[in-house]
Each structure stands twice: as structure tokens, then as C-alpha cells.
Amino acid sequence: MAHPIRVLVAKPGLDGHDRGAKVIARALRDAGMEVIYTGLRQTPEMIVNAALQEDVQVIGLSILSGAHNAIVPRVLELLREKDMMDVKVIVGGIVPDEDAAALKKEGVAAVFQPGASLDAIVTFIRGAVPESNVQS
């Protein structure tokens, strides 16, 4: 039997707006994934360490404060340093189109902006994590 997809939902920076992160965590769980929620105020180092410890295939970063351009590239850099580039990074929150395009160029798998449907996020993750990565 295939193991469920494991996702780390993380809140980096000082932003305390956790409504979206919590809704997404529940929705992914309802869709059969294993979800680890970091809680608030995580540094990029804490997030990447948690991803390593928890052996996740996906990191979901929720940022609504406008700090994404400083925080997300640092997470990607740490993943490269630790040779964890197979972990998909997706970002949700208030990210303008230009910034979203730039983040994707740097290696973010997807950016979900306000109004994105839960179903679209679930579908994306299922498509992005290849079967071979799901240990059985």
C-alpha cells in the first residue's frame, strides 16, 4: 500500500495570520495526506530542519506579511545546501504576480494567491509528488 504524501505546513517570519495555514492543513489532512504544522515564527533554518526530520515531500509556506522575497529564497538555499532539492516548495499568501513569477524562477513549485481553491492545491500536490517518491 502506498504511504500518504507528507506535507510540512510552515509559518515563517513574524506574521501571525494563521487562518489560511490552518485551513490548508485541515484540507490536506482531509484529502488523506499527513500534515505537520510548524506553528508560528519559524526561521528558514527551523523550517528546513523540520522538513528533514519529518521526511516530507512538500513544504507549504504561508506568508501574508510581504516578507516572502526575503524568506523564500533563503529556504530554497538551505534545501540546496542540504541536498534536499527533491522536496517541493509551495507558497501561499499575499504574493503579487511579479514576485510569484520571480519565486517560481528560483525554484518554487507553485504560488497560490488569495481565492485559490482548496481543491486546486490538493490536485497540484498530488500531481507534483511522483508515485516513485512515495515509499511503499
Added chain:
Amino acid sequence: MKTAERQFTTISGVPIDPLYDQPVAALPAPGEFPYTRGIHRDMYRGKLWTMRQFSGFATPEETNRRYHYLLAQGQTGLSVAFDLPTLMGYDADHVMSLGEVGKCGASVCSLEDMEILFHGIPLGDVTVSMTINSPASVLWAMYLAVAEQQGVDWTRLSGTLQNDILKEYIAQKEYIFPPRPSMRLVTDTIEFGARHTPKFNPISISGYHIREAGSTAVQELAFTLRDGMEYVDWALQRGMAVDDFAPRLSFFFNAHSDFFEEIAKYRAARKIWALAMRDRYGSRSERSQKLRFHAQTAGCSLTWQQPYNNVVRTALQAMAAVLGGAQSLHTNSLDEAYALPGEHAVTIALRTQQVLAYESGIPNTPDPLGGSYFLEKLTADTEDAANDYIRRIDRMGGMIPAIEAGFPQTEIAAASYRYQREVEEGERVIVGVNRFQSPDPPIELLQIDESSGHHQSAKLSALKQRRDNQKVRKNLDALMRAAEGTENTMPYILDAVRSYATLGEICDSLRSVFGTYQETAHL
């Protein structure tokens, strides 16, 4: 779908009957206990609400320019938005401030920044609200010090400090210290205010953020009022008499999209509070029993898609606040699903209030919807449902044990998930998002780059060279000793601020005594 099968509910999920036609009992007039119909007999005929746009971005210099602009446009009060490092008690050069300086509000690291923020603004004449919570006493001390410099007697100062730490643990999550030392700091400000600033509201007990976190209208109301009772309990334990401080407790509610549900919420709020003050706390002062509130339209209702529709949403929400008898109002700008508002967008938001005030005719008579079959029933039901929650929290031993048990947090998370599911299934329609989609033209946005962080950090280094560092150290030590004991901390914070100790230094001193708070995440 046939109407017989379709469920009609408010946005919070309260079922709506096909028709309301039960006779409505006569209500006490506006200005009469329990003030369901409003706290003044003449309401807006006597004085319009204060138009108070929440504003702040980048550096204190840039925010000061925006304040002068808003006052020139006819805004009648100021409301300061601080950035996340300031809200969390970190200076701009702290490692946790990376990428956050000036993004969500103005960066204020020391008295020097507060002086710049209010440069050319006479604090004796303009009322100022400050959205600051965990480090509220520090920012308030800076404000009081600027008033001193302007030669304005503190007794003339009028305004509001948000200073509502309980809703931070429940919803907004900008906390530093654990609940009990935080409540002690809040009680210090309430006590200090009662002695020194008789026209200043030391606290604005806030449901706004609870609602934005996804609560229902009833949860917003119940948790906010129960928070209010917790502050009253602490002030009474401090030895104060209820009518010495309760007249200066103020409230802050959301103005969400379900028009009648919101108006019912404000009316029920006044009634519950008036009864609680009289019967639970034995207040004999009318001023303690009258619930005064600020309202802000719902940020979480604004859509990224078709942003111009947000002007219409905001107008309807503002109308509910005015029909509900708000004392002051913030209207959101159309671009706020994207960013802090640009000047053009914020002007439209202010004009929306001016249209309501001067063109709509609504302010001509108090509580114009009073006596409506539907509204009166909804008001009564809202009151009952909120009282149920308040009793549950009483049985848990008050709001702090309830927070520690994760009760309000879990209730809100469940409501928020339920709502999102309804949107997902199309049971709740959001125009332009899950129905009536169409491409929308791009809008111009306010850009805040990383230069604010550099600017603020450079000012901090220069300040630390210039000031009397021995005096700073002495004042911080004295503050720590006071924090370890039971004295009121405000005079010590004032001394530290006047010697230009930074926000981060003062908060670090308090962290060393009180420790910090880490929440258990409740999904």
C-alpha cells in the same frame, strides 16, 4: 434549487426563517439603559462618528507625510499601524526583523521615531489610536513623552491604545510574554490611565481580529465581551473601583458582509455589556455601562479578483456599522487584498464614509432600523448565543484557562474551516471568486522595498552613539526590578523611553523577567 429545499443562513451559519412577523416589544429609547438602540439619545445628530483610517507604512518619515495628507483630506482622527517588528518588540536591526521592516505598518524603534511620526501634528487637538498590544505600554510611553515635548498636558490627550493582549492569544498572535505578566502590564496601563490621562482609552477590547481569523459573528461578540470582563476582573483585583476605570474601556468590532447580522451584533453587544456592568460588577455609572466601539470593515472579505468590487463591499459594511451606532469607523481600501493601501485607494475609502455621513441621510435619526421584526429577533438570538459562550468560559474559570485549553482558538478554527468548505462547494457565493469570474485590469499598488530596514537600522546605530548609554542602562535595570515586583511599570517605562532606550531593549528587559510565550497550535 427550489426555495423549499434551500437553506437560508447568515454568513455565520445562523438559520433565517421564511418570514419574521412576531410583534416586537417596545424598547428603551436610544440613550437609555441597556442602550440596545445606541448610547446617545441624539446619536449622529449630535456628533458624527470619527472617521479614522488605520494607516502606517515604511518609515516614520513617510507615515508622517501620509498623516498630514489624510488630515488635509478631512479625516478627523489618526490611527497608527505599526510594522511586525514593532508589534513583536524587536528593533529594526534584529535578526527576526529580516524582510519585515515597514511592510505591514510604520517602524518605530525609539522615542526619536515617535517624534518624527507626529512631527507637526498637535497632539492636544487630534485624537490618536494606536494598534499596539504586547509592547503597548512602551509605545504609549513614547507617545506621552512626545506630548510632553509639545507642551501638551496629558489630561488633554484623547485617543485609544489597542492594548488587548487576550485577543492576541486567541486570534491575532502578536504576543511576546505569557498571559499573566501580559495582563499585569495591561492592568498597569489601565491604572496609570485612570490617574493621569482621563480622556484616553487605555484599551480597545477587540473582536476585529477574532472575526478576521474566521470566527462567526456570535463568537466575535462573545469572546470579545468575555475578554472585557477579564480586564475588569484584573483591575478590580488591583484594588480599583469599577466606575473609576470602566468608563474608559472601549471596544473594536468587525463590520462584516452580512448586513443585518452585523447590526444585530452591535446592538446585542451594548445590551450584554450594560447588563454585565450593572449586574455582574455593580457599576452605578452610566458611562461605565455604555459600550463605545470602533468598527473596521472586514479585511478578510476583500477579494484579490476584481478588486474594484471591494469598494462596494466596504460601503455596505460601513453602512452596517453606522446603522449599528459605531463611534468611529475605518473603511478598507480596494487594494488591501494585495498590499497596504495606496493614496488614491485610501482616499476612495475615506470618501465612502463621507458619502454615508453627508449624502445617505442615515445619520438623521438614531437606530433607524429599531423595531424591525427581523432585526429585533436577530438581536435577541445573537444576545442569547453570545451569553451561552460567556457562561461556558465562566465555567472554565475565565478567559485565561479557556485560552490555555485552546477553547476559543479551536472554535474559531472550526468555524473558519466550515466557511471555507462552503465556499469550496459553492454554497457561499463570493462574487468574482467562485462565481461571475472575469479578468480584471491590474491596479496600481503601494510598493515597500527593503530600504526602510536599512534606514531604520542606520538611525538606530546613530542614536546609540548619541544618547547617554549609562542612563539607559540604569533605567532599564530599574524597570527590570519593578517588573520583578508588583509596582506599576509605567513610570519606569516612561523613564526608559525618555532616555531613548529602544523598543527592543525595553522589551528584552521585560523578556528577561517575564519569559516568552509559545502557543500550542490548535488546528
